[in-house]
Amino acid sequence: MTDAKSNREPVTKETPDLLGEQIESLRQIFPEAFAEGKLDFDKLRAALGDFVDERPERYSFTWAGKRDAIRLLQTPSRATLIPAPAEGVNVTTTQNLFIEGDNLEVLKLLYKAYFGRVKMIYIDPPYNTGNDFVYPDDYADPLKTYLELTQQITSNPETSGRYHSAWLSMMYPRLFLARQLLREDGVIFVSIDDHEVHNLRMAMNEIFGEENFYGSIVWQKKDTPSNDVQGISITHEYILAYVKSSAFTRHLLARTEEQLGIYKNPDNDPRGVWTRNALTRKEFVERDYYAIKNPQGREVYPPPGTSWRVSRKTLERLIAEDRIWWGKDRDGDMPFVKRFLSEVQQGVVPTSWWDYEFAGSNRNAKMEIRSLFDNEAPFETPKPSKLLSRLLTISTTNDDLILDFFAGSCTTAQAVLELNREDGGNRRFIMAQLPEPIATPVTLSVNGAKRSEREASRKSLQGDSSPSAQNDKPMETIADIGKERIRRVIAKMQKENAGKMNLQDRATPEDLGFKVFKLAPSNYKQWCFVGANENSPKPTPAEYATQVAMFAEPLADGWQLENVIYEVAVKEGYGLNCRIEFAETSGVPIPAHGDDLFQRNAIYRVTDLDKEQSFYICLADKLRLEACKPLPLTRTILFICRDTALDDKAAANLALQCRLKTI
Ligand SMILES: C[S@@+](CC[C@H](N)C(=O)[O-])C[C@H]1O[C@@H](n2cnc3c(N)ncnc32)[C@H](O)[C@@H]1O
Incomplete structure (x- = not known):
């Protein structure tokens, strides 16, 4: 308009x-x-x-x-995402993101910028066991619900009368939006157990299409049965996989040491290591039942009821190519075909059965979190990073974008960082996690020495946001645990990195960082009086006039420049890793970086490097047109300023040079 x-x-x-x-x-x-x-x-x-x-x-x-x-x-979101730079690591260079908030609002906010950009989504939602928390969305006012809920959390008991329905209502919109974010060759993996696997499959069939069901992995979560259970001791869970379209192709898994161990080279064949395959087929085919002479001249026939797998002609070729093996003494009773490692696929096809040795177990996951948190387990239900690493290996490479919007303790982030180190990849992650309160806030220990909550809160009140001060804060929510886990994984990797030159050989530098954003009410005032809903009483002319006057300034009281720029960017479809830089300073000296970057009168250029698009924005009270002169404006370039910053003449003038939008 x-x-x-x-x-x-x-x-x-x-x-x-x-x-x-x-x-x-x-x-x-x-x-x-x-x-x-x-x-x-x-x-x-x-x-x-x-x-x-x-x-x-x-x-x-x-x-x-x-x-x-x-x-x-x-229902469109009325929220925004505000940056919390002090909580991240290497925030000026990283492409990794952690978003604190209800994931439905977060997905809506990411929709425009990340539509069709995510290669792999992994989620591990509440399984609806009756004890876990199922987010009770309220379509009348989703943001209000979020703000209230972050103070107190309830579960979805089986006696609620809408046990499965409440869970499905929570999952359906999130899965729907998740599909929109996937690339055409993207895939989603969802962890689930017997409580809801049947409903999840139905919901995903509807959202993704039955034809896009890719498989159901059975993961062995426990390595020992629980002998005290009454019925069957459950030792597995499922991971349902759906693709966006048939464009997805899975990668192979690397062979394990054990799988490689069967390849040997007893005859020093120049083609390298090989393994032997039987030459017999378990059915009788007359044409392929014939005598073969072994190198010592002894005639050998297939055992009764079987025949050779190859015709006489093919056998002659195999012999000529030295591909038939009769044992070291060359006098075996049965011939075998040599299968060279160099000639088989460079990996193994993933199967639907993932045991704990292959993908880790719940026990491993707990140990992993304990090893990061000085032998404490601040989070009850983590997944093992090996499980995530396997999923990432079969579905992602290079600089693929990975999303986990039920991030919990952020196992997925750890797996991404570690796999990148292992294979030199540049995969990037987005984690989203509700600031779900934890029953007893955990005060972190630094270098094994526990700090008291009193000292921790003293430091945080003094506004000390250095990494060690972050460590001193009690973790009050699961989001705090997730962020702290990523910080600790990064710190550990940086330590391992020290002095290792080979990491510098990577084509692009390793991204050991992440930025934090938080869900918050919009920076724009919400027009909530007139026509708020069809039942609202009609306002009197005087009330209407008061309301209009209040909205003369559309930005909420106390708005902050950086937050508004990010809100504009996200709602115009720019990713959260967009680069914000000075385009013109209107006489303000250019600061080096950091907080000084945000100057009310300056003009900024905001660039989404992935999309190769930019816009200009200035939030000054009054915009001087001369300040825009040095900008390379054209009719297609977007320029954004406050509505009150321009009079009609200046606006008409500027609109001739660019695509002008106002706040
Ligand atoms: C089973 S845990 C995920 C564990 C994770 N895979 C790990 O390895 O740590 C599910 C998480 O989803 C979070 N969650 C539930 N509802 C949410 C919502 N509406 N938005 C964001 N996170 C939510 C819960 O707080 C919980 O931490």
Whole structure:
């Protein structure tokens, strides 16, 4: 929408309207089904002809609350993401992200910037055991729910009457949005157990399409049974895999030492190590039942009921190529075919059965977290990083983007960092985790020596944000645990790194860092009075006038420059790793970096390097047009400023040079 007076568009203040986008796609395909801007179902039905299933009984999947779950998904977010640089590591260079907040709001905020950009999603949601916390979304006011919930958390007991429904209503919109973020050749893996695996499969069939079901991995989470259980001791979980489309191809797994051990070279064959395969086939085929002479001239036949796997002609070729093995003494009773390691696939195909030796167990996961947290286990249900490493190996390479939006203690982040070190990759991660309060805040120990909570809070009150001060703060939420785990993994890797030259040989430097963002109310004032909902009483003219006056300044009281720039960026579809730099300083000296970067009067250039796009923004109270002169503006370049910063003439002038949006 363009302001008639001066060609300025309002800046995007909400996340995309998903329903609107879907209706628009439908309108593009079936324009004949729309009349006066509304969908006419009869016309659509007529256009679809026999494809419409009109039978009263048909296959469908539903639950109490599905309609609300879909409505929730379609409700734009009124929130934003604000940076918390003091909580990250190497924040100026890193591409890794940790986002603290309810993941539904977070996914909505990421939607525009990360649409079709994520290669692999792994999630390990609550399994709905009755004890774990299932987020009770409220479509009427999702952000308010979030703000209230971060103070007190409840679970979804089996007696709630809507046990499966509540879980499905929580999962459905999140999975729907997750699919939007996947690349065409992307894949999602979801950990789950018997409580909801059947419902999850149905929901994912609906969202991803049955044809995109890629497999169900059975993971052996326990290495010993629980002998005190009444029924069957459960030692496994599932990981359901769905692809976005058939463009996904999985990678092979490297052979293990054990698998490589079967390849030997007893005859010093110049083609290298090999293993032997039987030449017999377990069925009788007359044509392939013939005598073969071993090197000592003895005739050998296949055992009764079997035949050779190859024809006489092929056998002659194999003998000529020295591919038939009769044993070291060359006088065996059976011939074997030599299979050279150099000639087989460079890895093994993943199977659907992952035992604890291959992928780690819950016990390993606990030990791993203890080893990072000075023998304490601040988080109850981590996954082993080996499991994540296996999933990452079969699905990602190079600089792929990985998302985990039920991040917990951030095992996925650890696995990404460690796998990158192992194979020289530059995979990047986005973790999202609710600041779910933990029952007893854990005060961290530094170098094994525990600090008292009193001392820790004293330091934090003094505003000390150095890494060691971060360590001194009590961890009050699961998000705190996740962030601290990433910091500790990075610190450990940096230590291991010291003095190792080979790491410098990488094509690009290793990314040992992460940035933190937090879900927060928007920096824009929310228009919540007039028409807040259809039942609101109509405001009087005086009330309406007061409301309009309040919105003369659209930014919320106490707004901060950096936060507004990020909100504008994200809602215009720029990634959170966008580069923010001075474009023009309007006389303000250019500071080196850090907090000084944010000067109210300066013009900034914001660039999303992945998308190769930039916009300019200035949040000064008054914008001087001369300050814009040095900028390389064209009619397609976006320039954003405050609405009150320009009079109509200046706005019209600027709008001739660029695409002008105002706040
Ligand atoms: C089973 S744990 C994940 C554990 C993780 N895979 C690990 O290895 O540490 C599930 C996590 O999802 C988080 N969670 C639940 N609802 C959420 C929501 N709406 N938004 C973000 N995180 C949520 C919980 O706080 C919990 O930490």
